[in-house]
Amino acid sequence: MIQNLADGILVGSVLSLGAIGLTLVMHMLRFANFSHAELLSIGAYAALVFDGVFAAILPPLADRIGPLSMTWALVLALVVAVAVTGASALVIDRLVFRRVRAKGSELSMVFASFGVAMIVRNVTGLVFGLGTQLYSKDIVFAVVVSRDPMLLIKPDQVFVLVATLLVMVALHLVLSRTTLGFALRAVAENPVLAQVNGVNLARMIALVWVVGGGLAAIAGVFYGLTNQISPMIGRDLVLPVFAATIVGGIGSVYGAALGGFIVGIAANVALAVLPSGYSPSVPFLIILAVLLVRPNGLFGEARA
Amino acid sequence: MDDIVLRAEGVVSGYVPDLPILKGVDMAVRRASVTVIIGPNGAGKSTLVKTIAGLVPLSAGHIAHDGVEIGGIRPDRLAAQGIAYVPQMDNIFRTLTIRQNLDLALRHAGADAAARLEELYTRFPPLAEKRNDRAGALSGGQRQFLAVAMALATRPSLILMDEPSAGLSPKAAQEVLECARGLTAQGVTILLVEQNVKQALRLADHCYILAEGRNQLDGSAADLLSDPVVGEIYLGARRKGAA
Numbered sequence: 350m351i352q353n354l355a356d357g358i359l360v361g362s363v364l365s366l367g368a369i370g371l372t373l374v375m376h377m378l379r380f381a382n383f384s385h386a387e388l389l390s391i392g393a394y395a396a397l398v399f400d401g402v403f404a405a406i407l408p409p410l411a412d413r414i415g416p417l418s419m420t421w422a423l424v425l426a427l428v429v430a431v432a433v434t435g436a437s438a439l440v441i442d443r444l445v446f447r448r449v450r451a452k453g454s455e456l457s458m459v460f461a462s463f464g465v466a467m468i469v470r471n472v473t474g475l476v477f478g479l480g481t482q483l484y485s486k487d488i489v490f491a492v493v494v495s496r497d498p499m500l501l502i503k504p505d506q507v508f509v510l511v512a513t514l515l516v517m518v519a520l521h522l523v524l525s526r527t528t529l530g531f532a533l534r535a536v537a538e539n540p541v542l543a544q545v546n547g548v549n550l551a552r553m554i555a556l557v558w559v560v561g562g563g564l565a566a567i568a569g570v571f572y573g574l575t576n577q578i579s580p581m582i583g584r585d586l587v588l589p590v591f592a593a594t595i596v597g598g599i600g601s602v603y604g605a606a607l608g609g610f611i612v613g614i615a616a617n618v619a620l621a622v623l624p625s626g627y628s629p630s631v632p633f634l635i636i637l638a639v640l641l642v643r644p645n646g647l648f649g650e651a652r653a
Numbered sequence: 654m655d656d657i658v659l660r661a662e663g664v665v666s667g668y669v670p671d672l673p674i675l676k677g678v679d680m681a682v683r684r685a686s687v688t689v690i691i692g693p694n695g696a697g698k699s700t701l702v703k704t705i706a707g708l709v710p711l712s713a714g715h716i717a718h719d720g721v722e723i724g725g726i727r728p729d730r731l732a733a734q735g736i737a738y739v740p741q742m743d744n745i746f747r748t749l750t751i752r753q754n755l756d757l758a759l760r761h762a763g764a765d766a767a768a769r770l771e772e773l774y775t776r777f778p779p780l781a782e783k784r785n786d787r788a789g790a791l792s793g794g795q796r797q798f799l800a801v802a803m804a805l806a807t808r809p810s811l812i813l814m815d816e817p818s819a820g821l822s823p824k825a826a827q828e829v830l831e832c833a834r835g836l837t838a839q840g841v842t843i844l845l846v847e848q849n850v851k852q853a854l855r856l857a858d859h860c861y862i863l864a865e866g867r868n869q870l871d872g873s874a875a876d877l878l879s880d881p882v883v884g885e886i887y888l889g890a891r892r893k894g895a896a
Contacts, residue, residue: 531757535746542746544728545706545738546758546803 351498359575360589361613366568367586368593368605369520369533373651376600377557378450380458384441385565386587387561388434390473390574392566393573393582395433397477399426400484416504418485419574427570431563439555441465463554466583472581481577484570509571515569517606520560524602533557537600579584589616592632596639598649607647611635636639658684658811658842659705663714664724666704673712674700674867682811682859687834687843689853689874691887692863698846699741701863702813705844706731706738718811732761737804741815741846744800747789751780751799754788758806773802794825801832805841812836814845818852830856850887854878862887 371385403422404411449461467505491501524530535543536553544550572582593612597604612632619631639646663701667673674697682688692696701708705716707726714722720768723734731738741864746754755773759766774781776796782792788799797817804812826849833843834856847853854860857874862883870883877883 356771528760531746531749532760533754534749535757538746538748539743541708541728542740542744545708545731546741547729547732547761547807548757549729 350618350621351500353621354614355500355502355506357431357614357617358610359510359613361610362510363568363572363575363609364586364593364613365587365606365609366513366516366564366571367590368408368597368609369517369602370564370568371590372594372599372601372605373533373537373557374459374561374595375594377478377533377540377554378444378446378458380498382453383459383462383587383591383592384469384592385462385561387466387469387473387583388438388562388565389569389572389586389590390582391437391469392430392434393578394473394477394569395430395566396423396426396570396573397482397484397578399429399433404453408621413485413487416505417508418487418505419508423574425482427567430566430570434566434569435562436567438558441469442554442558458609466524466587470583477580479580480578483577484574500534503575505574509575512567513557513571516564520564520602546558566581588629589613589632595636595646598643598646601646602649604646604648611640656684657681657784657846660717660721661701661714662715662716664701664704666700666709666715668700671714671738674809674866675704677714677833678863678868680861680871681815682842682844685837685840685844686811686858687837687856688859689857690844690846690863691848691850691853695865696863697866698863699722699815702738702844702846702868706736706813708738732807732809735810735855735871736813737806737807737809737811738813739797739800739804739815739817741817741819745788745791745796745803747787749788750785751788751791752784752856753886754799754803755780755806762806767778769806769808773805776805777802779855792825793821794828797821797825797829797833801829805836809841811842811844814843816846818849822870826852842895851878863878 367386367389370384370388372386374382398422400420403425404420408427412418413420443463446458447455447464467602491503494500494502519629528612532543532548533553533556535546536548536550538548569582572586576608589612593608595608596611612635615635616628616631619628659680661678661680664675664678665673666675678697678701690701692698700709704711707728711724714724715722718734718736721734723736726734734825746757749757755770759769762769774784777793780799787795788817791799817829821829830852833845836843845853854874854877860871860874860877861868862870870877
C-alpha cells in the first residue's frame with residue numbers, strides 16, 4: 350500500500366506538469382485540447398534524439414550523474430527538448446488552432462485537437478517505430494527504504510519528484526511576483542480587459558503555448574525516465590492529465606498541480622484495492638466525485 | 654493645441670461585417686470636459702466607445718485623437734496614444750490582488766511606476782488599505798474606483814467610460830461620476846456612456862444623443878437638461894402613464 354502511495358506521488362508529479370500546461374491553454378484559449386498529451390510525447394522523443402546526439406559528440410557527457418540513470422547528455426537534451434516542444438506547440442497553433450479559432454467554434458477546436466493528436470501520434474510512430482525505447486539501458490537498482498512495509502524507491506524517482514516541485518515553485522513565483530505573470534493571469538481571466546490594459550494578446554497566447562509545451566516536455570522526459578518511451582505516451586496520459594486539470598479546476602495552476610497528485614495517487618492506490626483492470630476508471634470516478642461537490646473543480650472559479 | 658481632443662467623422666462600425674450598428678456618427682470632444690453619450694437601448698452608445706477603443710472594427714469613417722488618426726487601432730496600443738478605456742462591469746481582474754491589478758496597468762511606466770502607484774493610493778485611500786486583497790472581494794463602487802485607477806495609471810489625456818454607474822447604488826454611482834468630473838480639473842477629458850441620464854447630464858458639459866446608430870441631437874448638457882423633448886423621452890418626465 351505504501352509502495353502504491355509512493356508510486357502514485359511520482360506518477361502524480363508527471364501528471365501535474367502536464368495538467369498545468371493544459372489548464373493554462375484551456376483557460377486562455379477556451380477549448381479542451383485533446384492533443385496536449387502528445388506534447389509530452391514530442392518532448393520525450395526530442396530528448397531521446399538529442400541525448401544520443403550529445404553523447405555522440407561529447408562522450409564524457411554520457412556518464413551517469415551520481416546514483417541516477419540520467420546522464421549530463423540527457424540533462425542538456427532536456428533543455429533542448431523544452432525548446433523544441435515549446436516551438437512545436439507554437440507551430441501547431443499557427444498551422445491548425447489559430448486558423449480554426451478565427452473561423453470555427455470551440456467545438457471545432459476540440460475536434461481539431463483530436464486530429465492533431467492522431468497526426469502527432471502516428472508521425473511519431475512512423476519515425477521512431479511503435480516499439481518502446483529507454484533513455485538508459487543501464488539497470489538502476491531501487492533503494493530499499495523500508496522492508497516492512499516494503500518500500501522501494503529509485504534514485505531517478507526522487508530526482509523527478511524534486512525537480513517537478515522546483516519547476517512548480519518557479520512557475521508559482523513567475524505568476525505571483527512578476528508583471529509578466531500578472532499579464533498571463535489577466536489574459537486568462539478577461540482577454541478584452543487585458544488588451545485595453547496594454548497586454549499584447551497574440552504574444553501572450555504564443556507564450557502560453559511555449560510554456561505549456563515546455564512543461565509538457567519536462568513531464569514527457571520524466572515519464573520516459575521512470576517508465577518507457579513509446580508513441581502511445583500521449584494516448585496513455587491524455588485522460589489522466591485531463592482528469593487532473595478538471596479536478597483542480599480549469600485555469601488554476603495550483604489546482605492542476607494538486608489534481609495531478611490526487612489522480613496519480615488514487616490510480617496507484619486503487620491498484621492495491623481493485624483488480625488491475627479497473628485502475629484506469631479511477632480518474633473518472635475522481636472527476637465525478639469532485640464535480641458533484643465542486644462543479645468548477647477544487648480551485649476553479651465560475652466563468653462570467 | 655486644438656481644443657478638440659477627439660474627433661469622429663462618419664463612423665460606421667459593427668460586430669458583423671455588412672451589419673453596421675453605427676451608421677455614420679460624428680462627434681467632437683472638447684479638452685478637459687465631460688461629454689456624455691445617451692440614447693435608447695441599441696442606439697450604439699457602447700459600440701461607439703468600443704470602436705474608439707479599437708475593440709469593434711471600424712468599417713468607414715475617421716477617428717482622430719489630438720489630430721492623429723486612431724481608427725482601427727489595436728486595443729493594446731491605446732494607452733500609448735494617451736487613451737484609456739474603462740469597460741462596463743468586468744473591468745478589473747478579480748483573481749488578482751488590487752496591487753497586482755495596478756502593477757499590471759503600470760507595466761509600461763518604467764522607473765516612474767512606484768511614484769505613480771503611490772499617487773494612485775493617495776487618490777483612492779480604500780485601494781491602499783486593501784492593496785493585498787483580491788480585487789474580486791471589493792464592493793461595486795470600489796471596483797469602479799480600481800478600474801478608474803487602472804485607467805489613470807497610464808496618465809491618459811482621454812478616458813472612455815462605458816456606463817461607470819451600472820449596477821451601483823445611487824450613492825456609489827454619484828461618487829464615481831463626481832470622481833470622473835474631478836479628473837477634468839487636471840486636464841483629463843472624459844467621454845462616457847450613461848443610462849443614468851439625469852445624473853450624467855448634471856455633471857456633463859456636453860451631450861450627444863444617439864438613436865439607431867446615428868446622431869440624433871447634441872448640445873450643452875445644461876440646454877438638453879432643460880429641453881422639454883429630451884426631458885420627456887430620456888428623463889422620465891410625464892412618463893407615468895406610459896407602459
